Amino acid sequence: APMHHTEQSRKTSLPDRRLCAPYKDPKCWKRMSKLLMETCEYCCSPFEHKTGRGALHCWDEEYTFERCCQQDYKDLICKVDRKGEEGGCVDCKKTVVYSCVTPPEKRLTDAQNTYNEKVDLFNKLQADSQTLAKNIAETKTDLLAKHEVFQGKHQVYSEKLQTWDAAYNNASRLASNERLQQQRLTFNVSGEARKKALAALEAARGKLKAEQETLQAARKEEDFGKQVLAQNASIHEKA
DSSP states (O other): OGGOOOHHHHHHHHHHHHSSSSOOOGGOOTTTOOGGGSSHHHHHHHHHOOOOSSSSSOOSSSSSHHHOOOOOOTOOOEEEESSSSGOSSSOOOOOEEEEOHHHHHHHHHHHHHHHHHHHHHHHHHHHHHHHHHHHHHHHHHHHHHHHHHHHHHHHHHHHHHHHHHHHOHHHHHHHHHHHHHHHHHHHHHHHHHHHHHHHHHHHHHHHHHHHHHHHHHHHHHHHHHHHHHHHHHHHHOOO
8 A cells, every 4th residue: 555554544643633644746745845835744634724625725736635645525615623721721521523514514513603692692581681681670679769768868858957947037037147248237337437546546535745845945935034034033133
């Protein structure tokens, strides 16, 4: 068998390697190629490319998918599901599932998945709706209780406001307030008159003080004149 592969060995090889076990036409591939797009594993892989015919940019008129790749998964859409590798878990149980389906089967599977997702979403929305209905009912009950409290406090406030309004607009209070304002006005006028009287008193005191000083000076001059007159009379008599 080419490259020592048998039908049994091909069946037991990993699905993502089977299209190159063995090379269908070794002339398609370069030995020891370092370019990924020049390897059989990349170009033929139905798991890397969802076309059913490998990587389309690997092929031309001479090198085709039919010539270069085994046809196990021709026109099939394949995928690999890996579980247990999330978060780098070392001890977790790991599974790798390879699956390939025809395009109609893929569309059916997608439609079923979409349907299941929408059913799950519908069920979730129903559960959310019930939760919201319960929350709304509880909130409504709480709101009604708070509304009753508000109405009670509003009634008390209205009664106190009416009491304040009656007291504020009481005729006796208004008359007393008017008298108080008049008394304040009279007090202010009296205060101004008092200030003016005090100012006049201070001015009169100043004037009186000046007049007293003038009188004292005049008396001193009078005494001095009398002394001079007495001296002159004495000198006259002696003469």
